[in-house]
Amino acid sequence: MSDAGVVVVQGGRVVNAEYSEQADVLIEGGVVRAVGPALPVPAGARLVSAHGRLVLPGGVDPHTHMELPFMGTRAVDDFYQGTRAALAGGTTMIVDFVLGARGISLLDAFRTWRGWADPNVCCDYSLHVGVTWWSEQVSEEMGVLVRSEGVNSFKAFMAYKEAFMLRDPELFSVFRRCKELGAIAQVHAENGDLIAEGEKEMLERGITGPEGHELCRPEVVEAEATNRAITIAGRARCPLYVVHVMSKAAAGVIARARRAGQVVFGEPIAAGLGTDGTHYWHRDWRHAAAYVMGPPLRPDPTTPGYLMDLLANDDLSTTGTDNCTFNACQKAMGKDDFTKIPNGVNGVEDRMSVIWERGVHSGKMDENRFVAVTSTNAAKIFNLHPRKGRIAPGCDADLVVWNPNATRTISARTHHQAVDFNIFEGMECHGVADVTISRGRVVWEGGLLAPDLRGTGRYVPRAAFPDYAYQRIRAQDQANQPRAVEREPYQGPVLAPDA
Numbered sequence: 389m390s391d392a393g394v395v396v397v398q399g400g401r402v403v404n405a406e407y408s409e410q411a412d413v414l415i416e417g418g419v420v421r422a423v424g425p426a427l428p429v430p431a432g433a434r435l436v437s438a439h440g441r442l443v444l445p446g447g448v449d450p451h452t453h454m455e456l457p458f459m460g461t462r463a464v465d466d467f468y469q470g471t472r473a474a475l476a477g478g479t480t481m482i483v484d485f486v487l488g489a490r491g492i493s494l495l496d497a498f499r500t501w502r503g504w505a506d507p508n509v510c511c512d513y514s515l516h517v518g519v520t521w522w523s524e525q526v527s528e529e530m531g532v533l534v535r536s537e538g539v540n541s542f543k544a545f546m547a548y549k550e551a552f553m554l555r556d557p558e559l560f561s562v563f564r565r566c567k568e569l570g571a572i573a574q575v576h577a578e579n580g581d582l583i584a585e586g587e588k589e590m591l592e593r594g595i596t597g598p599e600g601h602e603l604c605r606p607e608v609v610e611a612e613a614t615n616r617a618i619t620i621a622g623r624a625r626c627p628l629y630v631v632h633v634m635s636k637a638a639a640g641v642i643a644r645a646r647r648a649g650q651v652v653f654g655e656p657i658a659a660g661l662g663t664d665g666t667h668y669w670h671r672d673w674r675h676a677a678a679y680v681m682g683p684p685l686r687p688d689p690t691t692p693g694y695l696m697d698l699l700a701n702d703d704l705s706t707t708g709t710d711n712c713t714f715n716a717c718q719k720a721m722g723k724d725d726f727t728k729i730p731n732g733v734n735g736v737e738d739r740m741s742v743i744w745e746r747g748v749h750s751g752k753m754d755e756n757r758f759v760a761v762t763s764t765n766a767a768k769i770f771n772l773h774p775r776k777g778r779i780a781p782g783c784d785a786d787l788v789v790w791n792p793n794a795t796r797t798i799s800a801r802t803h804h805q806a807v808d809f810n811i812f813e814g815m816e817c818h819g820v821a822d823v824t825i826s827r828g829r830v831v832w833e834g835g836l837l838a839p840d841l842r843g844t845g846r847y848v849p850r851a852a853f854p855d856y857a858y859q860r861i862r863a864q865d866q867a868n869q870p871r872a873v874e875r876e877p878y879q880g881p882v883l884a885p886d887a
């Protein structure tokens with residue numbers, strides 16, 4: 389099942405973000421060579437039937453945290469198991485985050501993450517880099533990362549006060565540096581000071597369970613920070629990408645900014661589109677703790693549908709997962725104090741099916757919009773397009789034979805992730821990956837993963853100044869240049885300042 393020679397995907401409906409067509413796809417050497425009706429089949433080619441199926445670009449998950457060291461432990465889905473699971477769900481590329489501690493060289497942290505990922509990834513991957521502190525050194529290293537290491541996106545945190553949080557002037561400096569370098573600024577938008585105060589208040593009130601996690605960081609805490617980040621990025625005239633948009637209020641802030649012409653992109657995640665924060669009030673502590681992530685899922689049950697509406701109409705742009713998984717014993721580090729529950733949930737395996745079910749099967753978006761929000765838009769924003777997120781001659785042969793009529797029921801008992809819980813447990817989804825092809829190899833077929841996938845993925849460098857973001861930024865800079873007013877010099881008396 390894992391041959392990487394010539395493959396012909398026959399008889400499917402090829403779906404790109406702009407249009408769909410009935411066509412075969414000829415793959416050779418890991419690259420799409422031809423797309424068209426009734427293509428001649430080269431001798432010895434492997435045939436993959438897509439009759440009655442859709443052929444989609446493989447999913448690009450722009451937000452994962454495989455084996456992240458975090459909150460005193462380490463995420464259990466590592467680069468191997470996490471990317472295997474991605475392939476089983478139809479995702480063929482992830483973009484993970486380098487997150488070094490304060491004071492750590494960004495370059496050293498980047499090399500550490502490459503060391504973890506390169507020998508283990510089962511699909512292609514790239515790396516955003518977190519800027520968790522600010523200095524001349526950080527500024528210089530951002531330049532090296534862009535020029536020499538193929539990084540074009542940097543994430544700043546407005547939360548995690550004791551660990552990663554930056555203050556407004558630091559955010560401004562990071563965003564300005566991103567602008568100079570042609571990078572995309574990313575932000576985790578929550579007000580870290582208010583969260584810290586809220587945590588104290590909840591614990592003082594005797595609220596120690598997972599519900600305290602949401603109560604101390606309600607929607608307004610996310611919306612305020614989202615608005616502040618957009619304001620600061622606007623002043624830095626830098627494109628901004630807001631990761632994990634979890635609330636109606638924050639999504640509304642992004643929608644308004646986009647309608648006012650700002651270059652800002654919002655990323656809801658599978659968790660926020662597929663489930664909600666009522667679980668924090670579940671009587672079973674382990675169940676409730678499994679949903680703890682930041683920003684939290686929202687208890688308003690209309691939130692997932694609302695976020696999907698905004699995703700469908702382009703107020704929101706991409707979908708990630710923030711996949712960052714912890715087992716029961718790790719979550720139990722916070723059994724007496726919700727502030728110690730490691731933050732994070734699953735999603736990398738189920739994102740495509742959850743979005744198909746809630747987005748396409750529900751009638752909110754069509755198959756082309758599905759492709760846009762699961763691969764193409766992320767590929768455009770992070771300068772991977774058309775290599776990723778598109779099926780056309782010259783593109784990487786990362787694609788999925790998608791069965792829109794089949795269903796599967798999500799469960800931790802059957803998923804391929806390392807984590808012992810699934811936040812979508814019991815959800816029946818239409819939309820199933822029948823076959824996944826990664827770098828021209830059939831890696832998932834008939835419910836089985838190829839056995840020899842470890843280390844077969846590659847690091848994908850990304851060039852600076854993606855047109856999708858920077859064309860408009862350049863034009864706006866040109867159009868909005870501040871100009872001094874030409875005046876006759878003032879000729880009147882001038883008061884001498886007091887000595």
Ligand SMILES: NC(=O)NCCC(=O)O
Pocket residue numbers: 453576680681682683710712731732733
């Ligand atoms: N989101 C979350 O809860 N965990 C991963 C780290 C982060 O992205 O904030």
Ligand SMILES: [Zn+2]
Pocket residue numbers: 451452453631710
């Ligand atoms: Zn994250």
